[in-house]
Amino acid sequence: MTVNREIHLASRPHGWPTAENFRLVEAEVPTPGPGQLLVRNQFMSVDPYMRGRMNDVKSYVPPFALDAPLDGGAIGEVVAGEADGIAPGDTVLHGLGWREYALVDAQGARKVDPDLAPVTAYLGVLGMTGLTAYAGLLDVAAMQPGETVFVSGAAGAVGSVVGQIAKLRGAARVVGSAGSPAKVERLRALGFDAVFDYHDGPVGNSLRAAAPDGIDVYFDNVGGEHLEAAIGAMRAHGRAAICGMISQYNATEPPAAPRNLGLIIGKRITLRGFLVRDHQHLRDGFEREVAGWLREGRISYDETIVDGVANAPDAFLGLLRGENLGKMLVRL
Amino acid sequence: MTVNREIHLASRPHGWPTAENFRLVEAEVPTPGPGQLLVRNQFMSVDPYMRGRMNDVKSYVPPFALDAPLDGGAIGEVVAGEADGIAPGDTVLHGLGWREYALVDAQGARKVDPDLAPVTAYLGVLGMTGLTAYAGLLDVAAMQPGETVFVSGAAGAVGSVVGQIAKLRGAARVVGSAGSPAKVERLRALGFDAVFDYHDGPVGNSLRAAAPDGIDVYFDNVGGEHLEAAIGAMRAHGRAAICGMISQYNATEPPAAPRNLGLIIGKRITLRGFLVRDHQHLRDGFEREVAGWLREGRISYDETIVDGVANAPDAFLGLLRGENLGKMLVRL
Numbered sequence: 078m079t080v081n082r083e084i085h086l087a088s089r090p091h092g093w094p095t096a097e098n099f100r101l102v103e104a105e106v107p108t109p110g111p112g113q114l115l116v117r118n119q120f121m122s123v124d125p126y127m128r129g130r131m132n133d134v135k136s137y138v139p140p141f142a143l144d145a146p147l148d149g150g151a152i153g154e155v156v157a158g159e160a161d162g163i164a165p166g167d168t169v170l171h172g173l174g175w176r177e178y179a180l181v182d183a184q185g186a187r188k189v190d191p192d193l194a195p196v197t198a199y200l201g202v203l204g205m206t207g208l209t210a211y212a213g214l215l216d217v218a219a220m221q222p223g224e225t226v227f228v229s230g231a232a233g234a235v236g237s238v239v240g241q242i243a244k245l246r247g248a249a250r251v252v253g254s255a256g257s258p259a260k261v262e263r264l265r266a267l268g269f270d271a272v273f274d275y276h277d278g279p280v281g282n283s284l285r286a287a288a289p290d291g292i293d294v295y296f297d298n299v300g301g302e303h304l305e306a307a308i309g310a311m312r313a314h315g316r317a318a319i320c321g322m323i324s325q326y327n328a329t330e331p332p333a334a335p336r337n338l339g340l341i342i343g344k345r346i347t348l349r350g351f352l353v354r355d356h357q358h359l360r361d362g363f364e365r366e367v368a369g370w371l372r373e374g375r376i377s378y379d380e381t382i383v384d385g386v387a388n389a390p391d392a393f394l395g396l397l398r399g400e401n402l403g404k405m406l407v408r409l
Numbered sequence: 410m411t412v413n414r415e416i417h418l419a420s421r422p423h424g425w426p427t428a429e430n431f432r433l434v435e436a437e438v439p440t441p442g443p444g445q446l447l448v449r450n451q452f453m454s455v456d457p458y459m460r461g462r463m464n465d466v467k468s469y470v471p472p473f474a475l476d477a478p479l480d481g482g483a484i485g486e487v488v489a490g491e492a493d494g495i496a497p498g499d500t501v502l503h504g505l506g507w508r509e510y511a512l513v514d515a516q517g518a519r520k521v522d523p524d525l526a527p528v529t530a531y532l533g534v535l536g537m538t539g540l541t542a543y544a545g546l547l548d549v550a551a552m553q554p555g556e557t558v559f560v561s562g563a564a565g566a567v568g569s570v571v572g573q574i575a576k577l578r579g580a581a582r583v584v585g586s587a588g589s590p591a592k593v594e595r596l597r598a599l600g601f602d603a604v605f606d607y608h609d610g611p612v613g614n615s616l617r618a619a620a621p622d623g624i625d626v627y628f629d630n631v632g633g634e635h636l637e638a639a640i641g642a643m644r645a646h647g648r649a650a651i652c653g654m655i656s657q658y659n660a661t662e663p664p665a666a667p668r669n670l671g672l673i674i675g676k677r678i679t680l681r682g683f684l685v686r687d688h689q690h691l692r693d694g695f696e697r698e699v700a701g702w703l704r705e706g707r708i709s710y711d712e713t714i715v716d717g718v719a720n721a722p723d724a725f726l727g728l729l730r731g732e733n734l735g736k737m738l739v740r741l
Contacts, residue, residue: 129675136675137645137675137676300670300671304670313469319673319674320674321674322670322671322674325671331665331668331669332668332670332671333663333665335670336663336664337663338632338636338654338664338667338670339632339654339657339664340682341651341680341681341682342651342652342653342654342682342683342684343461343468343469343682343684344469344682345681345682345683345684345687346681346682347679347680347681347682348673348679348680348681349673349677349678349679349680350672350673350674350675350676350677350678350679351674351677352674352675352677355677
């Protein structure tokens with residue numbers, strides 16, 4: 078018998094999660110029934126939104142259960158089972174990461190072509206991550222050519238794609254914030270017009286220096302002080318697509334910022350929270366456009382890869398601390 | 410010579426304004442030149458937004474100048490001058506209140522028919538106040554029939570119209586908050602489904618009791634704790650039209666609330682600040698619809714009238730303290 082190693086949620090974190098909140102469990106590799114596929118996972122994604130699911134609160138997705146495997150985006154090869162035109166040898170994208178072998182309903186799997194792009198791209202720039210960037214920037218914030226865009230967490234998987242799409246779609250100026258000198262340097266190489274390290278001083282000051290004429294669009298991955306700075310820098314009719322607020326996910330006290338929300342009246346600012354799942358209708362156009370940019374070498378993506386399911390909790394904790402450049406993945 | 414009495418800004422308030430920030434000044438009644446009208450003002454409006462203009466900060470309208478007359482919506486009769494088809498005897502709406510006689514550019518005046526509606530209605534339900542309610546509810550927040558609407562400051566000039574339009578346009582449930590038992594009673598008489606006095610406990614608790622299934626639309630006149638409660642009560646895809654934040658206009662410390670802004674992601678909430686001047690294209694439809702409801706007796710409006718230009722500062726201060734029911738006006 079082959080052993081299936083998977084990561085369970087051992088306890089719910091209060092504040093910052095630690096290794097003790099996770100448990101490596103060995104289980105039997107399951108056998109697929111009718112309509113099911115057994116997938117040998119090759120890569121799994123860790124994402125900031127997973128922190129919210131570790132709390133036992135009602136939200137847009139159910140919380141993770143205690144003493145059961147976590148889940149999330151993953152890609153792998155079908156090794157048993159056949160259904161819906163998917164057969165052993167096929168590569169499929171699905172939602173049961175955090176384990177080496179996944180028993181997947183064929184309806185919840187999507188066959189992808191591993192020759193068209195590296196399989197990891199389907200978890201990143203060509204997958205949910207890329208669509209999040211695309212939909213938030215172009216649909217939720219409705220960026221127009223000639224505008225100035227600010228994106229926080231710009232060296233992350235979503236942020237780096239946001240900035241590049243903004244340039245490719247005609248933004249006049251793209252500003253990013255990141256958490257280390259190496260990230261700042263990398264974003265400059267990706268074509269950002271201005272980048273600052275948010276450790277270097279109040280975010281509001283750094284943003285004013287980077288965008289002296291103000292911003293039209295803010296893509297928020299961070300919340301708090303970053304959102305306050307963006308509201309302060311907004312021009313009239315500015316729009317913020319609120320994708321994440323990673324500064325608050327582990328907070329045990331309510332945030333003090335933004336303290337300037339009253340400005341949204343006179344400036345006629347729109348703040349809109351969104352989830353990528355409401356924007357699936359954009360997927361065909363997104364894939365066509367981004368795949369084209371990839372082929373032409375006009376868009377780049379970074380990956381930070383951690384090896385082994387046993388290290389998936391570390392990958393996740395590192396993500397929350399900003400240790401990744403681009404997409405954080407676990408090779409299984 | 411007839412004396413023209415006008416109110417000047419004597420000093421800029423810090424925190425709550427006081428009588429000492431205003432000065433009654435006697436001046437000569439001016440003589441109209443070409444293209445100008447001399448208007449004997451009959452009524453002037455005091456509005457919460459004027460508090461912001463008393464600060465010396467760059468905003469969407471220039472701040473009031475020190476030692477010069479304040480301004481704002483007014484209505485009166487032309488007593489001299491003739492231009493653009495307007496002549497003595499006509500009633501005009503214009504932007505130079507806070508004075509008994511106004512020298513108005515004919516281009517900045519709008520002739521209205523005093524036989525169609527009481528002249529005060531043109532400053533309230535049929536004027537900027539009514540259009541603010543109409544545009545914010547139907548355009549900015551895009552209220553749909555069958556939805557649940559919450560409006561704060563509901564006994565004010567804008568709020569009471571918001572609630573009534575919501576019902577007339579098919580809202581399933583309209584909830585209002587107000588600041589006294591008399592206001593609560595009045596709003597029930599106007600057809601609000603549930604009303605609470607925000608002094609009676611945490612706003613979040615009162616709102617949950619008044620709208621146990623949540624809200625779809627929030628029309629914000631108050632900000633702070635009210636906005637936090639509304640975000641907490643919002644259903645998925647809820648929208649807030651941010652019209653005012655009167656709870657903060659006199660604050661000298663940044664607001665502590667809303668502390669739950671992170672919820673706008675999972676709930677996909679839109680918060681949008683607006684100014685009525687961006688929605689002038691709705692005016693014809695608005696006037697037709699609201700005038701019809703007025704004729705049919707399906708919409709009511711309250712007015713709190715203070716007499717004499719010398720008491721205009723008191724009227725304004727009373728407005729900030731919530732002493733008005735409906736539209737606060739000064740009879741000149």
